[in-house]
Amino acid sequence: MPYSLPVAILNPGRSINELREIINLGGSQLSYTLGQKQLDNIEDLLQKDLIDIGVRCVFLIDMAGNIIANRDNGKVKHDVYSLAALAAGNFGAVSAMAKIIGEGEFSLLFHKGKKENIHFNKIMTEFLLITIFSNEISLGFLRLKVTETVEKIKQILESINAP
Secondary structure (H helix, E strand, O other): OOOOOOHHHOOOOOOHHHHHHHHOOOOOOOOOOOOHHHHHHHHHHHHHHHHHHOOOEEEEEEOOOOEEEEEEOOOOOOOHHHHHHHHHHHHHHHHHHHHHOOOOOOOEEEEEOOOEEEEEEEEOOOEEEEEEEEOOOOHHHHHHHHHHHHHHHHHHHHOOOOO
């Protein structure tokens, strides 16, 4: 599935190839296969490590915006499919901005709202963990729990590439 370049970053002085280099898409396609046991393990982690501490909604997506795993507290129903697509686009745009200013990447993003907040964490090169939480959970505590969960998810995801 080809990616399209965000119009917002187009600059009359840059060619499409230069923009692709900045964004580092290079025409690569995501390819992974998760078994049911791996999916169940990821969903269990999301439930135990994040939902059970008060997170409202958490989902694991690939960089194309496809949902891999999704958990919520049963009280708040968000359109996670739209959120996943927008989150992937948002992360891609911010990654392009990072490259423009000379950073390799921003592996973590956070958006604060009046009632809810969104935390994005990159996992390896292909995945994002999106966490939606209220102001009742401190950002520091959430980041600690997300970091722990990401390490566990990495172990599961790395096993899909193991011989």
